[in-house]
Amino acid sequence: MNHRELGGVGEVSEVGYGSWQIGSDWGEVTEDEAVEAVETARDAGIDFFDTADVYGDGRSERILGEVLADDIAADEVTVATKAGRRLDPHEPDGYTAANLRRFVDRSRENLGVETLDLVQLHCPPTDVYYRPETFDALATLVEEGRIAGYGVSVERVEEGLKAMAYPGVESVQIIFNPFRQRPAELFLEEAAARDVGVICRVPLASGLLTGALSRDAEFPEDDHRNYNREGDAFDVGETFAGVPFEAGLDAVDALAERLPDDRPLPEFALRWILDHDAVSTVIPGSTTPEHVRANAAASEAAPLSDAERAAANDAYDERVREHVHQRW
Numbered sequence: 001m002n003h004r005e006l007g008g009v010g011e012v013s014e015v016g017y018g019s020w021q022i023g024s025d026w027g028e029v030t031e032d033e034a035v036e037a038v039e040t041a042r043d044a045g046i047d048f049f050d051t052a053d054v055y056g057d058g059r060s061e062r063i064l065g066e067v068l069a070d071d072i073a074a075d076e077v078t079v080a081t082k083a084g085r086r087l088d089p090h091e092p093d094g095y096t097a098a099n100l101r102r103f104v105d106r107s108r109e110n111l112g113v114e115t116l117d118l119v120q121l122h123c124p125p126t127d128v129y130y131r132p133e134t135f136d137a138l139a140t141l142v143e144e145g146r147i148a149g150y151g152v153s154v155e156r157v158e159e160g161l162k163a164m165a166y167p168g169v170e171s172v173q174i175i176f177n178p179f180r181q182r183p184a185e186l187f188l189e190e191a192a193a194r195d196v197g198v199i200c201r202v203p204l205a206s207g208l209l210t211g212a213l214s215r216d217a218e219f220p221e222d223d224h225r226n227y228n229r230e231g232d233a234f235d236v237g238e239t240f241a242g243v244p245f246e247a248g249l250d251a252v253d254a255l256a257e258r259l260p261d262d263r264p265l266p267e268f269a270l271r272w273i274l275d276h277d278a279v280s281t282v283i284p285g286s287t288t289p290e291h292v293r294a295n296a297a298a299s300e301a302a303p304l305s306d307a308e309r310a311a312a313n314d315a316y317d318e319r320v321r322e323h324v325h326q327r328w
Contacts, residue, residue: 001045002299006280007170007197009118009149012078014274015299016048017041017292018201018285022063023055026287027220031063033287038067040289042077044296050173050199050283052082052122053107061110072113080171080199081107082122082153092127097137104146116147120173123155123235129162139168151197155235156328157187164196171197171280175328178272178312179205179251179320180241182328188278197280200273204266204284205241208248210291211256211265215249242324251319258311266291270298272312 003011020026022034041049049068051060064079071077083103087094107116119138121128128134129152138150151171152163160172160183172191176183177200191198206225207213219226228239240248252265259268266284273282284295304312 001047001296004280005195005197006048006078006118006199007149007151007195009078009170009197012048012281013046013296013299014279014281015046015270015296016050016199016281016283017046018283019049019051019060019064020055021285021287023051023060024057025055025222025224027223029287034063035067036289037287037292038064040292041296042068042071044293045299046296047071047077048281048283049077049079050081050201051079052085053103053110054082054085054122058106058110061107065111065113069112072111078117079111079113080118080120080151081111081116082120083107084122084124090125092125092131095121095124095128095131095134095137097133097140100134100137101141101146104141108146115145118149118151118171119147120151120153120171123153126156126159129159132166135166135168142168151199153199153201155237157182160187161190164190164194169196171199173199173201175202175237175241176200176273176276176279177203177205177209177241178255178269178316179209179243179248180237180324180328181316181321182325184276188276192278198278200279200282202238202241203273203282204269205243205248206239208240208243208245208252209265209269211252213249213252215246237324237328242328243320244323247319247323251315254315254319255311258314259308263308264294266294267298267301268304268308268312270295271301271304272309274298275303275309
């Protein structure tokens with residue numbers, strides 16, 4: 001497993017583990033399945049874990065805290081969590097120092113730590129990025145020892161660019177994959193110039209870029225790929241990276257025709273992301289040990305060839321761009 005710098009947080013595995021699936025919104029995941037997935041990730045060399053206080057109302061944080069307790073105590077892993085989405089209503093005025101402190105204290109309890117490694121604002125409304133007092137509140141939490149560093153998780157490139165203007169922001173988490181290419185135009189360059197870490201989520205486009213989904217695929221009632229295809233629950237960009245399902249399958253077919261036989265589609269997608277030097281870590285999530293190990297192995301896979309990059313660009317331009325490029 002290769003490592004990269006994540007802003008001022010330090011070195012992390014360039015393939016991390018996204019813990020949304022062990023919390024909620026992906027169908028039923030048993031405690032045993034969740035524990036095995038996290039243990040498999042550690043065994044595969046992963047030492048960066050991303051979670052949030054709303055994943056299963058804290059379930060994801062609690063599982064990570066329990067499974068990784070010894071590694072956390074030995075400072076051998078980095079656990080990043082998120083705060084803000086517990087607000088109801090989820091509005092800019094809720095991002096106060098008092099609320100953030102309350103959310104952070106709950107996450108500290110869930111994870112069993114005195115100081116959280118990294119806290120990210122969890123896709124707040126755009127207006128929050130124009131309120132310096134919110135970022136001042138995060139800086140105060142650092143001074144109090146409740147958190148070691150802070151960053152943001154964003155929906156849109158413009159939000160990420162605005163967030164980086166605050167000097168204390170260590171990281172920006174953003175959706176970036178072969179079906180969401182816009183961050184490569186300016187965002188990554190700015191992040192590198194400012195030494196801001198980049199965490200890439202939804203790298204496999206909610207399963208589209210695994211090649212395992214078909215047109216007659218059915219998802220459980222409590223799986224966001226069932227209930228959020230039109231953005232009814234949260235930003236539609238979080239489901240299939242915002243690509244309409246049928247268009248995404250067409251793009252996958254076009255890609256598959258041009259990839260070498262020895263390049264599995266998930267490896268291709270993860271390598272496409274990691275071949276951008278400004279990326280700090282990519283955080284695929286899975287509860288299948290075989291998939292967790294395969295995702296981690298992408299760190300050691302060969303970089304993409306010119307032909308593979310051309311295939312990605314053509315599939316994006318011809319079948320995906322119109323749906324996502326200017327929206328996020």
